[in-house]
Amino acid sequence: MVEELPVASVRLVGVLPHLDRPFEYAVTPATATAGAGMRVRVRFSGKDTEGIVLGRHAAPTTDRALAPLHRLVSEDVVVPPAMMRVCEEVAERSAGTVGDVLRLALPPRHARAEKADRAAEAKEADAMDAIEPAEEAEAEAGPDADASSTTGRPGDRYPGLAALLSRAGSPEGPVPRASLTLDAVDTWTEVAADAICDLGEEQGALVVAPDRRDVMRLSRVLTARGIAHEILAGSEGPEKRYRTFRRILRGATRVVLGNRSAAFAPVANLALAICWDEADDLLEEPRAPYPHTRTVLQCRSAEERCALLFLAASESVTLRALADHGYLARLEPVPGPVTAVRPRIVAMDEYLREREGPSGRSRLPQEAMRVIRRGLERGPVLVQVPRSGYVPAIACTFCHTRAQCPHCSAPLSLSGRNGPLHCRVCGRREDGYRCPECDRTQVRAMVVGSTRTAEELHRAFPDTPLKVAGGAHGALEDDAIPERAIIVATPGAEPAPPGRYAACLLLDADALLGRAAFDADVEAVRRWRGAISLVRSADDGGEVLVVGTSTLPAIRDLVAHRSSFFLDRVLADRQELDLPPFSRVAEIVGEREACRSFLETAELPDGVDVFGPVDLEGPELIDRSRAVVRLEPSRSRELADALRAGVAARSARKAKGSLRVRLDPPDVF
Missing domain, CATH: 3.30.70 (Alpha-Beta Plaits)
Structure with a gap:
């Protein structure tokens, strides 16, 4: 073998950008079994460096003497050729190096975990050989044979989903890709589980979610349905993580769940990749070359021809733009009564404020207290408040329109407490600012505090259990919510009780919209819809009250059902201002x-x-x-x-x- 193919082409991991290319090394008798996708150690620039073998060749491309492969780390093919091509494409799209992408895709090797999994693999093989054909047939016809019954499944409400799954993993024709915005009554974990159940027995599935809590919620659903799966998460220790990685690598399971790093999981025969809540910032990779999980899954879908499905409670601007360009299909649900698919959603409009009198202009009007009391009679109540620590935006004191730079359209900021307005992107100083809506010159910073909310509610409902989630209070487990309690949570930290919330209060809506970012309105709608998806339908008594300016497009979009007016307006504004995704x-x-x-x-x-x-x-x-x-x-x-x-x-x-x-x-x- 060494005489026939004595040269190995190696891609080094984590080298400097100008050295990001394959290097050739001489194969030694000790590394004779080195093949494409295997880990090796080489000497490079006087250091012991990790590399991945790209292939073996009969002759080098240079006249210089080749350095030998220092050591074959493992005979496991950790980077198959298709995954290497995915890493190269991700590097090109992210303006980074392949070595950095490989560092993101591969967990550090753990020798003890590898040895233990090899022993487990041998035991599993012996156990499979001992199973008689009759016993195998009996196992296939066991009590779980009817587990895939489709009666009354949430996924059945979306007819396009069945069409996508029917073409998942097909070697011919266009690759099916779609985005699905769920109605509030549908839980994403159930829809994802329905899709996994509809795959063939040998087809693999990969599900990526932003938060570990989301992963564990789906894991519980799959466990209840008897679907074997693996969880590949960055929060696990190095030994457990590598053992899980190797089980996936050898095809011990066909379903893999995980967070951002699981997007590179080497799932065997991958037919379906699902991403939940693609717009969550946790799916942004903080390490070079900073690829988004969406980009990784898009590259895998193109290279491995796997179906790609984006699930979300609120459609993002990026997915909408991809759908408008024909890259994604938008899956719509079967039409049904609005009261059956979402809670009753009301915004504090001028009529309600005038009816309340002086309290109608307060942060916690009497209508909000009534919604909480009605909700506590039926179950827990969620109160969402803006996260503390947001950079305060500058807005008009009269119409609350955010102040934007007339040159680059970025939000304007104040220099000090009473300093001039300036732009943090292009550096422009704006001394003569006038509101484009009402032509007034007075502006103010929109500052939000969240701790006071829990104190005020505790005084108003002293006998009701009250728990706080998010921020310094940490996460709150889903099963730690009393039957009739008030849960005060920051956006994204809301726990999901099994029976859902009876009511929800969205406080300080104007402040969340005033975050100093060009996508503050879209992000606010996403956060709100995430909370609304945890509330019961109107037929079951669920109700939501939005405390904010009811005439703002973002709040009006919440009240309307499946309206595209808000996103249409956002896209039109961004196109006019030359902002992403139009740049x-x-x-x-x-x-x-x-x-x-x-x-x-x-x-x-x-x-x-x-x-x-x-x-x-x-x-x-x-x-x-x-x-x-x-x-x-x-x-x-x-x-x-x-x-x-x-x-x-x-x-x-x-x-x-x-x-x-x-x-x-x-x-x-």
Whole structure:
């Protein structure tokens, strides 16, 4: 074997950007079994470096003597050829290196876990050989044979889902991809479990969710249905994580659940990939090259031809844009009575405020107290309050329209308590600001506090159990909610009781809309719909009260049922302002001189807009700057290639100063 194919092409993990390419090494008798996808150790630049074998060759491409492979770490094929192509595509889309993507895709090897799993694999093989054909047939016809009954399943309310699953894993025809915005009455875990049940016995499924609580909720549903699965989560210890990874690698289970890092899980015969709540910021990778989970799953869907399904309680702008361009199909439910698929949703309009008198303008009007009392008669009540710590936005004191930069459309900020308005993206100072809606000049910062809510509710309902979730109070388990209790939670931290909430109160809606970000309104709707999805339907007595300005488009979208007016308006505004998804945006952050030097030397495409660099504010950000570059989406690959080449050139020159380049950062504006 060594004589026939003596050269191994190796991709190194975690090397400098300008060295991100395959290197050739000589195969030794000790590493003769090294094959494509296996882990090896090599000497590179005087250091012991990890690498992945790309393939074996009969002759080298250079006249120089080749260094030998230092050691074959394991004979496990940890990166199959298809996964290597996925990593290369993710690196190109993210303007990063393949080595960095491999570091995200592969958990660190754990020798003890590998040894234990090899022993378990041998025992499983012996047990399977001992099963007689008759016993196997009896097991297949056991009590779980009817577990896939489709009577009254939530997934049956979405006819397009059956069509997508019928083509999942098909080697011919277009790859099915779809987004599904669930009605509030439908639980995403049940819909995902229905989809997994409808797959073939040999077809694999991958489900990625932002939060570990979401993963455990789906795990409980699958366990109740008797569906074997593995959980691959970053919160596990290195030994357990690697043992789980190896079980998935050898095909011990066909269903894998996990968080962001599970998007690279080597599921055998992958036919369906599901992503829950794609717009959650937890699915943004914080390590280089910062790929979004959506990007990884898109690359896997193209390379492995697996069906791709995005589930959400609220449609995101990105998914809507992908659907408008024909990349995704939008799956709609079977029409039904509104009272059967969602709770009764009411916003504090002018009529209710006038009827309440002076309390109608307060933060907790009497109508909110009545909703809580009615809800406590039937079950627990959820009170959602904005998360503390949001950067306060600046808004008009009269009509509450957020102040935006007239040059780049980013939110304006105040310099100090009474300083001038300025833009943190392009650096523009706005001394003569006028509201575009009412032409007034007075503005104010929108500041939110959440601790006071629990204190006020405790005084109003002293005999009612009250629990706080989120922030410094930590998470609250789903089964730790009393039957009739008030749960005060920040967005995203709401526990999900088995019987759902009887009522929900969305407080400080205007403050959540006033977050200093260009997507504050879309994000607020997503957070609200996430809370609404935990409330019972109107037929079961569920009701929701939104305390905010009822005429705002985002709040009106909550009251309307399956209306597309809000997203249509958001997309129209972003197209007019040249904001994502109608532009490809990159952020360059680093030391002041490094940032300026990169912009001067990088060969950016013609027509690119450059904002900044602007000095960052804060005691820990001294001498650090940020620049934003923007280009039309049709030329996004040009921008990614230019940024990638610029980083590699900077690395080859050994330029001084730290620098970070991110494509499509979530908080750029």
